[in-house]
Amino acid sequence: MSSGVPADLHIPDNYVSHTLKTQKPLPPITWHNWYKNINWLSFTILTVVPLVGIVGAVFTPLRWQTFLFSIFYYYCTGLGITAGYHRLWAHRSYNASLLLQYILAVLGAGAVEGSIKWWSRGHRAHHRYTDTDLDPYNAHKGFLYSHIGWMILKPRRKPGVADVSDLAKNPVVRWQHRNYLSLLLLMGFAVPTIICWFLWNDARGGYVYAGVLRLCFVHHVSFNPTFKAEALDVLLVVVHVLC
Numbered sequence: 722m723s724s725g726v727p728a729d730l731h732i733p734d735n736y737v738s739h740t741l742k743t744q745k746p747l748p749p750i751t752w753h754n755w756y757k758n759i760n761w762l763s764f765t766i767l768t769v770v771p772l773v774g775i776v777g778a779v780f781t782p783l784r785w786q787t788f789l790f791s792i793f794y795y796y797c798t799g800l801g802i803t804a805g806y807h808r809l810w811a812h813r814s815y816n817a818s819l820l821l822q823y824i825l826a827v828l829g830a831g832a833v834e835g836s837i838k839w840w841s842r843g844h845r846a847h848h849r850y851t852d853t854d855l856d857p858y859n860a861h862k863g864f865l866y867s868h869i870g871w872m873i874l875k876p877r878r879k880p881g882v883a884d885v886s887d888l889a890k891n892p893v894v895r896w897q898h899r900n901y902l903s904l905l906l907l908m909g910f911a912v913p914t915i916i917c918w919f920l921w922n923d924a925r926g927g928y929v930y931a932g933v934l935r936l937c938f939v940h941h942v943s944f945n946p947t948f949k950a951e952a953l954d955v956l957l958v959v960v961h962v963l964c
């Protein structure tokens with residue numbers, strides 16, 4: 722905060738129960754109003770990606786070079802989320818040089834999970850209000866909800882207060898947020914297509930396997946609430962040393 726006053730200074734000790742009592746949630750989703758309560762952007766991304774991936778795979782032969790590159794690119798973009806979005810920006814578990822921050826911000830955009838700023842704001846609320854109604858992916862609402870439902874349905878409440886003023890000041894986070902759509906298209910689809918095209922003349926396979934299907938895998942592995950922390954972090958050490 723520019724005034725030097727912490728954003729959470731006046732939050733009462735019983736903030737969760739106080740907020741749940743005083744802030745009215747949106748009415749429940751029913752068979753009559755469900756279509757007004759779907760987040761159509763997320764819904765489209767999360768259904769079109771697997772559909773295009775499956776149909777594409779049926780009609781596109783898989784070359785071994787493209788297969789290996791898809792696995793490699795899966796780790797790269799996944800690392801953008803685990804080492805970047807999660808450990809570095811949401812949790813501030815370590816400091817990274819400017820170069821490493823740009824690398825992780827660009828790779829993370831290829832995972833198509835929203836900007837660092839949006840992702841980390843939700844994730845900080847998740848840890849601060851774990852498994853209450855102020856947690857955007859409250860596990861008490863069931864596995865399906867905390868995996869994917871929270872993005873497909875419009876939430877009944879705003880996530881609890883979380884201070885992201887450090888991220889609002891970070892030049893890499895701001896740059897990524899401003900250019901998010903171009904970075905998403907570039908890293909999510911264009912780069913894997915171009916690499917497979919230039920190196921072994923497999924543009925179509927690059928798009929289907931390293932672009933679309935790889936993205937579907939990254940989504941469903943990193944949406945899994947138990948995963949966010951660990952699986953790829955071992956690579957963080959290597960990248961950290963190199964950059």
Ligand SMILES: [Zn+2]
Nearest residue numbers: 807844848949
């Ligand atoms: Zn976390």
